[in-house]
Amino acid sequence: MNQLFDISSDDEDIIDFVEHLERPRKRRRYQERKNHLDYWDDQEFYNRFRFSKPSVRRILEKIEEAIKSPTNWNHALSPIEMLLLTLRYYACGSMLIVVGDFAGVHKSTASKAIFKVTQAIASLRLEYIKFPETQEERNKTQLEFYKIARFPRVLGALDCTHVRIQAPGGENGETFRNRKGFFSFNVQTVSDANLKILDIVARWPGSSHDSTIFNQSRLCGRFENNEMGNGLLMGDGGYPLKSYLITPLANTNTRAENLFNEAQIRTRNPVERSYGVWKRRFPILSSGISLKTEKVQWIIVATAVLHNMACDLKEQDPPSLSPEEERAFNFVNNVPVEPVRRNGNNNHARTNLIMYFENL
Template identity: 55%
Template structure:
């Protein structure tokens, strides 16, 4: 006699088996269409999308092409130029990796690997494009450039820190990355010259670290302590301690000489604030937040600094200012205690500030 229960059970098992087979079946591989962005866009459209000109991209590609080349061209291998443009697009948008991958015709996981690979390749050029001046003639040119701003002598750089937003790193150390503003970040120290070129960068400290702590542990402080920079000085804000080579604003200027000194210092030190505005405008990911594992963030930050210097050295125009980046930049200006309207009133040749420069020199020497 037929056992209806056993027949039904057997049929259900077969259906479940077939369902599992279909569910676990590997998806067919698809080769996505990849646009040749170097030819598809004109110069202006290319600059807006990748934040660098085609000439700068070609120059950079020639330097790192061997690092980006694959072992074989089989299997629709991703070309070095596609890898580089994918990373630049990520820096220029700060969007999710899946969006960047779709833009360049690759899967999200591939986009993640390419961003890591390209970021490390560009960051490895740090010593080539980010270096503190050593040549006496170069030092004199930098000091002259700063002197032309507001007649402040012997300035070799302006120093400050800026917060680069990241996603929560998780784990027991996550709160170390929460800064005073309440979000997770890296506190990045930079020193720039009068041309907004980044001369030194420290990008390894979590957001809760104080600016002075970062400076105390930096190699640049050791260089000044040894006397390598002779009588040259850095300009910083009130977050740093006053020293013979790091000049900070006066707490309460009253005398005419003190007011003159304060005005010259603030106008000269403003250069580092402006460099952050241009840097984050050029690569919005630095302002909007880096959505990567925190172990990969440092390479992205340093890579963006290298790219910024390449753009400055090649005389590229500043990218348009997005609203979100503008708001962050204006907030940073307010927190830096820079006088209202200073950003619009700075006269770079210093013609409006020709006064008795001897008093400034005397105060600096104290």
């Protein structure tokens, strides 16, 4: 055969490469992006982003310098577009490709923008998540709790809640499986009487017991070192009874004990209500976060910061959950708590409080 037509495989690769160079480069297409602030009326905007337009602008003022791109090269997202994209992700808990389409960007761009905004918001935690430090702040907090059920000296209501995540895999993956069988972070918070989060610990896997998380927390150390004076925490039966951590009686026999238990439960109730508001505002915390565990921790803290900002800005209550969301919320949050052994040395603290209710 004529050697002119005897083309080797190497020659074919060269020809394909030359043809590739001659082909016109595919033009990059940019999706149209809505101006959501102008497009939606106030209520529709709130339903989609869980914040009013003025509140979104306030949030933007706090983080704009940290998230803005140095140039508009490659049709970069503006700070307001990045913030709304992130809020939409928190509000619907959808896959990145879905919220990317909503914002008119590729899912990889959406992922980078969400994490950048999440870190910027979470970095505000020392400003927005803080325990009362001065005596004036403590007096105010104790008075607000006292108004609920006349329980004295209370600085916070303590509890844990599960934030659902995808199976993390790896050697320690099974430690994230909780007692209901799904994967989660067990997140400890302390709430004030107005549902604001005063303290948060978001690093423990779902199999961790509530009491273990508290005993290893910095807040426990501060109470153990008597930094909070005569202040008290309210906890449920999953916590050990301590001189500063008051739990309900398992059984009541007298009027004073009944009054004590009723007041203790009502005074502790704000932390449970705070979980309802927090997770209804940001359903991603209940539906499950399909990201690496390190990024999940940032999201938990960021949404806690936003929850407190919503409280400060007097935002309306988040919309009610759909029946499907309600089932998911109940499944995630009603994880049974194993009782812990009581420390008998601290019974006198609770006994003194029962005597206080006997004299009411």
